[in-house]
Amino acid sequence: MKIDLLGRGPLLPSRIASQILQQIVDERLKPGDRLPTEQALADSFGVSRNVVREAISRLRADGIIQSRQGVGAFVARSTGIPTLRFDAEALSDRSAFLALFELRGILEIRAASLAARRRTDAQLAALGEALARMRGTEKWVAGGVDADLEFHKAIAVGTGNAYIKMAISFLSEQVRVTIMETRERSGAAVVDIVEVTIAEHAAIYEAIAARDAARAHDAMAIHIRNAAARLGYELDLPDRP
Amino acid sequence: MKIDLLGRGPLLPSRIASQILQQIVDERLKPGDRLPTEQALADSFGVSRNVVREAISRLRADGIIQSRQGVGAFVARSTGIPTLRFDAEALSDRSAFLALFELRGILEIRAASLAARRRTDAQLAALGEALARMRGTEKWVAGGVDADLEFHKAIAVGTGNAYIKMAISFLSEQVRVTIMETRERSGAAVVDIVEVTIAEHAAIYEAIAARDAARAHDAMAIHIRNAAARLGYELDLPDRP
DNA sequence: CATAATCCTGTTGTCCTACAACCCCTCAAT
DNA sequence: ATTGAGGGGTTGTAGGACAACAGGATTATG
Numbered sequence: 001m002k003i004d005l006l007g008r009g010p011l012l013p014s015r016i017a018s019q020i021l022q023q024i025v026d027e028r029l030k031p032g033d034r035l036p037t038e039q040a041l042a043d044s045f046g047v048s049r050n051v052v053r054e055a056i057s058r059l060r061a062d063g064i065i066q067s068r069q070g071v072g073a074f075v076a077r078s079t080g081i082p083t084l085r086f087d088a089e090a091l092s093d094r095s096a097f098l099a100l101f102e103l104r105g106i107l108e109i110r111a112a113s114l115a116a117r118r119r120t121d122a123q124l125a126a127l128g129e130a131l132a133r134m135r136g137t138e139k140w141v142a143g144g145v146d147a148d149l150e151f152h153k154a155i156a157v158g159t160g161n162a163y164i165k166m167a168i169s170f171l172s173e174q175v176r177v178t179i180m181e182t183r184e185r186s187g188a189a190v191v192d193i194v195e196v197t198i199a200e201h202a203a204i205y206e207a208i209a210a211r212d213a214a215r216a217h218d219a220m221a222i223h224i225r226n227a228a229a230r231l232g233y234e235l236d237l238p239d240r241p
Numbered sequence: 242m243k244i245d246l247l248g249r250g251p252l253l254p255s256r257i258a259s260q261i262l263q264q265i266v267d268e269r270l271k272p273g274d275r276l277p278t279e280q281a282l283a284d285s286f287g288v289s290r291n292v293v294r295e296a297i298s299r300l301r302a303d304g305i306i307q308s309r310q311g312v313g314a315f316v317a318r319s320t321g322i323p324t325l326r327f328d329a330e331a332l333s334d335r336s337a338f339l340a341l342f343e344l345r346g347i348l349e350i351r352a353a354s355l356a357a358r359r360r361t362d363a364q365l366a367a368l369g370e371a372l373a374r375m376r377g378t379e380k381w382v383a384g385g386v387d388a389d390l391e392f393h394k395a396i397a398v399g400t401g402n403a404y405i406k407m408a409i410s411f412l413s414e415q416v417r418v419t420i421m422e423t424r425e426r427s428g429a430a431v432v433d434i435v436e437v438t439i440a441e442h443a444a445i446y447e448a449i450a451a452r453d454a455a456r457a458h459d460a461m462a463i464h465i466r467n468a469a470a471r472l473g474y475e476l477d478l479p480d481r482p
Numbered sequence: 483c484a485t486a487a488t489c490c491t492g493t494t495g496t497c498c499t500a501c502a503a504c505c506c507c508t509c510a511a512t
Numbered sequence: 513a514t515t516g517a518g519g520g521g522t523t524g525t526a527g528g529a530c531a532a533c534a535g536g537a538t539t540a541t542g
């Protein structure tokens with residue numbers, strides 16, 4: 001059944017999910033309401049039950065609906081905001097950026113410590129590669145930031161905690177975007193002192209390689225503080241508590 | 242107490258999705274890589290292809306992987322996702338919930354430390370009110386969790402960092418929803434020992450009131466670890482680094 | 483009569499098979 | 513060399529079957 005001439009549009013499950021979601025937004029289905037049975041939905045949409053199941057599965061993963069076996073699927077009494085997002089524009093503000101950087105630092109520092117204790121050899125190898133790639137990039141101005149982020153993500157991977165990885169990736173991305181925007185606007189390309197930066201990363205790598213959690217913690221703390229300083233910010237990271 | 246609090250846990254698609262995601266996080270599957278065929282995945286996980294399809298469907302909705310008919314499914318070249326979202330259902334999985342709790346702990350502990358040093362008197366007063374409200378609720382079963390969250394949010398406010406506050410609120414909400422859902426499903430209401438919980442909170446409050454960052458840090462660490470224990474989990478929080 | 487045990491029915495969860503749509507490669511024909 | 517038709521493999525969709533489960537109706541039991 002080809003309806004969409006504009007390219008092969010979204011597949012069936014996506015479309016069905018959209019339609020169900022639309023019914024919820026339109027309040028034809030209110031929180032707490034029970035959805036029609038999968039078979040009924042399949043019939044009414046003219047698709048197979050399989051497609052309906054995939055659609056509902058997505059909505060369920062988003063916390064929009066929840067289903068209980070043997071009973072039915074219900075529109076969730078949506079209590080909480082299932083997503084976290086930061087206003088990109090607000091980050092131009094000096095104090096806001098500092099706050100974001102602080103949050104990132106908290107996670108990165110602990111992540112370094114955890115990675116030192118939990119990393120696998122393969123993960124360490126990946127970290128080493130990221131470091132090597134940083135050394136490789138002569139032109140630090142553009143690609144350097146990406147290589148830097150890659151290094152930090154590799155550390156996050158080393159924690160073995162998928163959520164820490166996601167959070168750090170998310171925050172790093174915010175920081176990266178903000179930095180890029182700022183440089184574009186101010187025009188002045190801040191030249192990092194390559195040697196210093198790489199040395200800091202190397203120190204972190206060494207500590208993680210040696211499985212020395214305390215040293216990894218300190219090395220990362222120093223790096224974060226210096227990175228902030230290079231951007232012109234004084235970061236108030238707590239010392240070892 | 243039941244061995245597995247998150248009882249007849251996560252449905253198959255969630256678990257499969259988690260495992261695939263874990264492979265991506267572990268970098269056994271790198272961006273651009275092609276996933277095994279659905280049939281191969283189904284065989285290796287010992288489930289039907291249908292289940293694998295639902296799992297992949299979710300990851301696809303999250304932009305983590307993308308698949309082309311007739312070719313295969315590929316790990317998306319991570320274009321930074323501007324939003325942070327966790328699979329609500331996957332959190333029923335024991336290890337996933339533990340990972341989330343660990344992430345939350347990292348932030349909460351540091352937040353307590355920061356709040357001890359930065360709080361204003363007004364913020365301390367708000368924290369005291371939250372604590373009083375916790376003491377007020379005799380029936381800890383239902384409203385207690387909300388009062389608890391309010392207390393933690395008040396601490397986050399005390400850091401003076403809006404992003405830390407948002408992150409903690411977000412994570413707390415995830416934890417709360419997960420616990421609620423679990424209780425609903427398993428039926429067994431876990432009764433917290435009210436006195437102990439309040440005592441832990443009081444200790445945190447005292448430390449913050451005294452502007453003693455180290456003590457606040459420790460008190461929160463103890464609280465988080467005990468809270469996890471009450472839910473039947475052993476949390477591996479690093480000691481003072 | 484009250485209460486507990488049992489059956490019954492409907493729904494979701496999972497499995498299985500089959501086929502359509504599609505991509506990519508090969509290979510023969512022009 | 514270009515073109516075009518297959519062929520194998522993969523995802524997308526369909527449909528049927530059964531297990532797992534919840535809840536109400538029914539029957540047995542005190």
